Amino acid sequence: MIYLSLFIFCLSLGTFFPFASETYLSTLFLSEKYNNFVLLIFASLGNILGSLISWIFGYFVNYFMNKSWFPVNKFLLQKATSIFKKYGKWSLLLSWVPFIGDPIAFAAGTFRYNVLFFLIFVSIGKVARYLFIYIYFLIY
Numbered sequence: 001m002i003y004l005s006l007f008i009f010c011l012s013l014g015t016f017f018p019f020a021s022e023t024y025l026s027t028l029f030l031s032e033k034y035n036n037f038v039l040l041i042f043a044s045l046g047n048i049l050g051s052l053i054s055w056i057f058g059y060f061v062n063y064f065m066n067k068s069w070f071p072v073n074k075f076l077l078q079k080a081t082s083i084f085k086k087y088g089k090w091s092l093l094l095s096w097v098p099f100i101g102d103p104i105a106f107a108a109g110t111f112r113y114n115v116l117f118f119l120i121f122v123s124i125g126k127v128a129r130y131l132f133i134y135i136y137f138l139i140y
Contacts, residue, residue: 025133040127061109076103083100084104091104
């Protein structure tokens with residue numbers, strides 16, 4: 001059950017909720033009650049799927065932008081769009097960074113960036129972040 005809760009937590013944080021999922025994952029690593037590698041996989045998959053949801057929202061931006069519940073304001077979208085225009089696919093490696101990562105994924109969707117390449121670059125960034133934490137806890 002803890003793996004599912006971690007997946008859902010990381011999924012929700014992979015969309016538009018700027019909170020560090022590393023805190024929850026680190027707590028689970030420290031508890032030493034669970035398989036750390038499985039925790040790494042569930043956290044990564046949840047967070048990557050969350051970014052994919054952001055990409056989908058970006059793809060359908062014209063429909064979502066005027067909804068009152070939609071969490072991306074025009075300032076964040078303009079900032080993310082300028083980052084994505086400037087750095088292109090490489091900016092997707094920063095999709096894990098709070099406050100700018102989700103809008104970058106969103107911007108990639110607005111540009112209709114290829115979803116396969118999107119998933120590759122986002123996965124590299126997000127898995128690398130969790131892998132760094134995983135290795136840290138293996139060493140210490």
